[in-house]
Amino acid sequence: MTDFQQDDFDNWLAANRPGSKKTEMDPLSRFMGALADGTPVVLNSTLTGANAQQAMEKDAAYSSAPPGPPAVEALKQSPATGASMIMTLAQEQSGYNPSDPAQLGSASMFMTYINQVLQCPLYSTVINDIVNLQLSGSWDHGIDQILGYYVGIPQRDLDTIRESLVTVAAAASSNPSTNQVTNLFAQATLSAGDTIDAYMYQSNVVMRSTRHSGGKNQPDYTTNQANMSLHRVQLRFDQANWPSQAENVYNATHQSLSDWLAGGSTPTGDLPDNWAPR
Numbered sequence: 001m002t003d004f005q006q007d008d009f010d011n012w013l014a015a016n017r018p019g020s021k022k023t024e025m026d027p028l029s030r031f032m033g034a035l036a037d038g039t040p041v042v043l044n045s046t047l048t049g050a051n052a053q054q055a056m057e058k059d060a061a062y063s064s065a066p067p068g069p070p071a072v073e074a075l076k077q078s079p080a081t082g083a084s085m086i087m088t089l090a091q092e093q094s095g096y097n098p099s100d101p102a103q104l105g106s107a108s109m110f111m112t113y114i115n116q117v118l119q120c121p122l123y124s125t126v127i128n129d130i131v132n133l134q135l136s137g138s139w140d141h142g143i144d145q146i147l148g149y150y151v152g153i154p155q156r157d158l159d160t161i162r163e164s165l166v167t168v169a170a171a172a173s174s175n176p177s178t179n180q181v182t183n184l185f186a187q188a189t190l191s192a193g194d195t196i197d198a199y200m201y202q203s204n205v206v207m208r209s210t211r212h213s214g215g216k217n218q219p220d221y222t223t224n225q226a227n228m229s230l231h232r233v234q235l236r237f238d239q240a241n242w243p244s245q246a247e248n249v250y251n252a253t254h255q256s257l258s259d260w261l262a263g264g265s266t267p268t269g270d271l272p273d274n275w276a277p278r
Contacts, residue, residue: 004241009121010248016089016116017252045087045098045264047080047257048154049192055080059257072250076243080192083237084260085249086123087188087198090116091264098264107202113188114200114233122245123198126234135226139169139207142226149230152191152199165205169224172207176222179208188264190257196237203230 014020047055058078065074075081091098094113096106117123131149135142143165147158172178189199206227214220255263 004238005121009245012120013089013248013252016093016120018089018092020093044157044160044187044189045261046154046157046187046189047192047261048152048189049196051080051192051194055192055257063256063258067254071254072247075246075250078257079237079239079242080190080196081257082122082242082246082249083190083196083198084257085253085255086120086237087117087190087264088255088260089249089253090120110202111231114202114231117198117200117235118233122238122241123235124238126197126236128233129231131228131230131232133226133228133230135228136224139166139173139224139226142224143169146203146205146226146228146230149232150187150201151232152189152197152234153187153201154189157187157189165207168205168207169226172209172224173222176209176211179206196239198233198235198237200233200235201230203228 049055055078058074059081062071062074062078062081065071091113093116094109096109096113100106118125118128133146133149135145143162146165147161150158150161153161187199187201191197191199208225209222210225211220211222
């Protein structure tokens with residue numbers, strides 16, 4: 001990026017400082033949140049990429065630096081920390097709390113979180129779209145197709161998505177002609193490589209098995225169908241302009257990359273299949 005919009009960033013930062021007026025949900029947030037009504041939103045914040053270890057080391061140097069100018073100088077050398085700080089500010093502004101995903105309106109607040117990051121001039125948009133899929137055939141094949149749309153996600157999280165889909169598919173097979181709906185997965189990942197990219201996903205999946213009569217001389221048979229709406233966003237962090245903005249962001253939040261990782265994931269536990277937001 002070359003033409004950095006300083007005024008736009010100053011305005012964004014002022015609007016997202018702790019204590020500023022909460023952002024109202026836009027129509028897209030309300031729409032995607034409505035799709036997920038009555039189902040859980042689970043967020044996992046992760047760091048991936050070839051330079052992930054280096055990013056954590058620079059983040060540790062920032063965290064251990066004395067407050068004030070020394071911390072700012074260390075922060076200038078840690079763009080991944082800066083990328084996570086922007087996401088921290090956006091998440092707090094959205095009202096989304098990963099530690100309490102059952103809170104009322106959590107799905108819509110997660111969508112607001114995504115939109116707040118999209119509006120930040122320190123990020124540029126690589127992908128921002130909604131994929132609608134209609135799949136039929138075996139559940140295994142359909143699940144493989146769904147997973148193919150999750151780019152930039154660590155394998156352990158892909159395994160979690162698969163397990164969730166397998167559970168929904170089993171429920172669909174056990175309750176024929178009944179829609180099984182899940183707001184499957186919300187994901188916020190930072191990938192630290194030659195570029196620093198943020199990947200954010202939210203998906204809503206409906207699975208249905210239907211049993212058909214084969215007729216007088218044919219066996220009965222079952223058909224499977226899955227419909228998915230997937231909002232996927234890929235953003236690229238502006239490393240070139242980060243050093244000049246580090247002090248401004250530091251004055252808004254001191255939260256580190258480690259803080260974002262630790263505070264940005266929903267605690268795991270034994271949740272019932274019918275668990276839903278209050």
